[in-house]
Structure formats: C-alpha cells, structure tokens
Amino acid sequence: MSKEVQVSGEYSHRFAPLVTAFTESFRAHGDTGAALALYYRGELQADIWAGKRDKKDLHDWQADTRVNVFSAGKALVAVSLLQQLERTGLNVDTPLRDIWPEFQNPEVTVRQVLCHRSGYSAFQATMSDEAIYDWGQATAQIAKESPWWAPGQAQGYSPMLFGWLGGELCRRLAGAERFNDVVQETIVQPLGISAGFGLSEEEQKNLADVRALESRYVPKDAAKLMTIFKDEPGGVTQKAFTNPMSIMVGSNSQAWRQAQIPGGNACTNARSLATFYQALLEPDKLLGADLCLQLRAQQSYSECDNVLKTPLGFGLGFMLTDARDELRFGSPDNSFGHPGAGGCVGFADPNRDIAFAYTTRDMGQSLLLDPRAIRLIDAAYACL
Template sequence: MIEGKWDNAWEPVVEAFTRNFTEMGEQGAALAIYRFGEPVVNIWAGVRDNQGAGVTGQPWQEDTCVNIFSVGKALVALCVLQLAERGSLVLDKPVADYWPEFAQENKGDITIRQVMCHRTGLSAFRGLLEYEDIFDWQKMVDEIAALKPWWEPGTAQGYSPFIYGWILGELIKRASGCASFDDYFQREVAQPLGIRCRFGVPPEQQVHLADTAPLKNPNGLVINSHGADSLALGKIMKADPRGVTNRAFGNPVSFMTATNSPAWRQAQIPAANGHTNAVALARIFGALANEGRLDDVELLSPAQRQLCSQELSAEDDRVLGLRLRFGHGFMLPQDRPDCRFGRGATAFGHPGSGGSLGFADPDYGLGFGYVTSRMGQSLLIDHRAIRLIDAAYQHVINA
C-alpha cells in the first residue's frame, strides 16, 4: 500500500512507483519530488528490514533512512562548493596546500577540481587493506596521503568509488575547522534544511535504518537487470584481479560486505555511507534546481550553483569502462536511459550503488530523491528509477 501525499496531476508517478513493487521486486522504498521549490510528491511503501513483506517486516516510514551509497558524493561536492564560495577553499589550488602530507608520491600538483571530476589517478588503494581499516578515518587519510597514483594525474578520468570522499572530506574538515566532515554537513546542510541525513549514524539510531539486500523479482530470483555495461565491468575485474577496477571496489573486501554492519553505519565514509531518506534528497536537489535556495535557506548562490552542471571531464572512464561526464562532483547526463538524470540541458545528479538516486534539473525546476533498500545490478541508474523519471517527465513536459 502506497502512503504519502501527492498532487493529483502526479498520479502517473505514483502508479509507476506502485508497479516497481508489483513487477520489479521492490520491497521498501520512497520517492520525493520538489518542483520550483515546492513539494509535489512524497510517497513510501514496503518494509525496511530483511524479513520480507510478511508479518515480521517492519513498515517503511516517511522518515526511514537507508544507505544511499554514491549519491553521497554529490552531497560532499555541495559542501566543497559552499566552502569555495566563501573563500575557504580555492578549487584550482593543490590539495596539498591545505593538507601538506598529501603531496607524497608526486601528488603535490593535484588540484581540488581534479579530485571532484575524478582525474587524479587515485581510484583505488594499491596495498591490501584490512577489513576494519575503512572504519578508521585517520588510517584512511594516512593511506591516501602515502598513495601513489595509478596514472599521471590530469591525464585520464578514472572513477574513484571511495577515495574521493575521504580526500574531499578531509579538506572540508580542515578548511571549516569542524571536528569531522559530518559535523560540517550537519551544520551547513542538514540542520538548515531540517532533514535527516548523516555520515556516521550513532549506535542508538541504527535500529531505525533500513537494511539493504539484493533485489529479487516476485518469484524470489535475483533480478539481472544490469545490462552490457555491468557485464563488461565484471569482465574487466576478472581479467585483472590486481588492477585498478578490481581494487577500487574490493580492497578491502569490507567495501562490498560490511554495508549493513554497525561498524559501517557508524563510520564516516563520505563517498559511500550517507544514510538518509527521499525527502532529504528532494529538498537538497530541489534547492539546487531552484537557484540554490529552498524556503529561506540558500545552499549556494545562483552563480556558484552553475558549477554543478559545468562539464569538467567527459571520456571513457578507466575504472568503470564506459563513457561518463562529470562536473564538480556531480555526474552529468548523457543520451542513454541509464544516464539521463533529467531532460534539461543543465541537469546534474548522482546514482548510488543498487538504485538510490538524487538529481536536480534547473531547466524544469525539478528536485528528485529516490531511495531503496533492494539493490539492483545496474551500473548507473536502475530500471526502477528510470521508470519513475520517465513518469515524472511525462507529466512535466506535457503540463
């Protein structure tokens, strides 16, 4: 049963959301949409634990939070752009100007802007890490400071699934004077917008989080909806077990196996372990789609907001094995269904592993937040989210 509120004109979006449960194996999810700074859709359904849809399942609530994985990269980028607007960070300055230890292994010329568009060669750790290492912030930043790039920085694009977040998170921490990255995020984004979104969830709050699990169809079979790109990625990883792609996602193995654990949820892993809900994402991206402002809160000035959709890099990615476009920490759309965040020319956003998605489309004033606990295998935008996006624009364009 779908719960929530929506304007009648958005009924096709609600119908598409319902079909994800009846046809695509969705078991717990939420969707929220803002248009021109106003909420138009806020719906949720299903259960938030791994007990299934039976009597033992805990119902999904409006404020249920779940791991959004790489959608968090966009939220990290927002914080960097805020600090750049205030002059606390300069995007074309080297990271080492703010973090001197980072200059090891000839990394002294890598700029903040290169980190934001994945052109550093710092996509994976070389030496094998221990399972617990990723839960220790200081351990990770020390490892990154000593890391040698996989190729000459600036010469190629290579998606950084995890390291991106620690680099920028450490810069945010140093430039703001906050005790942690999440402290800054709470002060400058979450609290002003009145949203629930944390990077590092206290133990006493973890009982309310949704568990993640593989997406299965109504017959109980794992849905294989990833397409040729994800298959190609798997071949790359098998062909070179010690290569950058394999180690980007699997070194250490806790990157892949620990995501429901208390240690993962409590740690700060900015590129991959933000926990939030659909309304929070819709409010953030709704502000960015609305000249950077929502209600009385200005996240970015209109001029600074334009950097979100400014293309910095567009080429075949050395890690993911397909062509991608990046702005300042945000993915930019391409003419393919699994990479079309919006229909406007200035749309930007970020998908998360398994299916969650947030994006802004300033041309149509649209802020979109979708979260799910059932992880599909699509490499970029999941088929469930594509269905929701198509339904939303069917209304927006025809209105």
C-alpha cells in the same frame, strides 16, 4: 512480500501516474521497501513510501526511514567542500597540499578530485576492513599513496577515495573534528533534512537494511565490470570496488554504519535528498550563484572512463546527464545528479525545474541508473 502494496505519503493529483508507477515497481520490478520524492517549480509534489525496512520484513517503511544511498551521497561531499572553498575564498584549482600538508602529491588540485581526474581512484595498498572504518587510517593512507596515472591526464571514477579526499579537505578547511559535523552544520540543519555519515546506535534504529534485488537480470554494464575484474586482477577497476571486500558486502554491519565513509555510506531518505537538490536550484541557499552554475558545467568527459569503462561526464562532484537511459537525469542536457550502488538516485533538472530522489533497499546491479529509477523518472516527466 505480498503484491498488495500500500503507498503512504502525499502527492498532488498531477503526479498520480507517478504514484502508479511507484506501486508497479513493487508489483513487477522487485522493490520491497522504497521511497520517492519530487519537487516541481519549487513545490514538493510527491513524497511517498511503501514496503518494509528490515531483514525479516516485519517493520514498515516510515516517513523518516533512512537507507544507505551509497554513491548518491557523493553529492553531499561535493557541496560541503564547495561551501568551505567559498567561505575561505579559495578556488577549485587550489592544490590539495595547500589545505592538507601531509598529502604527498603536489600536483593534485581540488578540481581534479571533484571531477575524478586526480588519479586517486582506488587504494593501491591492500586495505583491511578496520582501516576503512577508521578515518585517520584511511586518510593517512591516501595522503601517502601514488596516483594510478598523472593527475589531470585521464578520468577515472573514484568510488571510495573521493569521499575521504573531499571529506578531509572539507574538515580541515572548516577546522572541524569530524567531517559529518560540517555536513550537519552547513547542509542538514539549514535545510531541515535527515542525512549523515556515521550513525549512532539510536540513529540506526529506523535505518533500512539493504539486500540484493530479487531479479535474474544482469545489466550489460555490470557483466562488463565482472569481466574486467577477471581479466585485470589487481587493476584499478577491481581494486576500486573490492579493496577491501567490505565495500561490497559490509553495508548492513554496525561497523559500516557507524563509520564515516563518505564515498559510500551516506544515509538519508528520498524527501531529504530531493530537498537537497531543490536547494541547488536556488542560488545562495547552499552555494552562491556562480558555484551553482559551475557544479553542473562539464569539467571532464571520457568516452571510456578508466574505472567504469563507459562514456561519462562530470561537473564538480556530480555526474552529468546524457541521452542514454542509464545516465538521463530528466532533460538530456543541463541536468546533474548522482546514482548510488543498488538503485538510489538524486538529481536536479534546471530546464524543467525538477528535483527528484528515489531510495530503495533492494540492490540491483546497474552501474549507473537502475531500470526501476529510469521507469520512475519517465513516469514523472510524463506528468509535466
């Protein structure tokens, strides 16, 4: 696209340098369609977007354009499940089998699922695309699978199974037919945001297509992952991301967009994602005060996560900040959030009273925070 960038939306004078950094992301760092939103001290201070949203670059990104945010949507899964636990009086140490009788392993607890210690990080059985597009098939397979290690004994990020595990538990607790119905009723409608899993044809009309970021830069963590795929064929890391291959290549298809794949196909926009995180800074808006604290308290940490092979800490469904650029959600402590494949991210920083979201259609290769997101976060904090 042209290097001339027309940024739309609104922002406060204080955060004008952030808008400059957002513009630079198009001019120098490969963005062709993206949006950014930021709350500071409870007020929306920036809500901006620019670029195009379709494969042929014919249609402008608009205020309500949604995009697949991939794993950034795991935050919605976690909060929806925690809401149902709170509503029913259950706690995070409840065994899955108490909620989901068909689930064969009696040892797995909700806490273990939320902090990626369940051992259910990938399908062991070979899965077809059709199976992951069908909620009943996917969850039935998970219920009879065996974990990769004893539940609770190790941490291993669960890129895809996390979503079906959390979503099925949530659906059953709510007595709902579809997981997305629960998300709409308990998160989307109360906050007045736009987000969901499994879009109708009408909803897909303003959905951005995703594509590979035009960059020769391959982050060290991505290169490391490719080496693991080669050195450990059939291992948990390879299967977590490639069983089936549509996990990596199917996200523009109608089948992917219409299915409910909560670990990877949430569709939302930056303003909605930032509004969601802002609500988590306000006890009793989505969750009670105790759970608002628990979700960002460390539940698990590993110097070498069994799947991502990197140091990583989790709260209840959220990644926790640390000092490394690729996992620094604002302040180096107490912040929590979740990146998504390609570059999207949402987070909240209670220390500085910030909620931030960046969504993009141009998919980089970083496993955690994309360099574009890091630059934008740094620009935002320079404005404080």
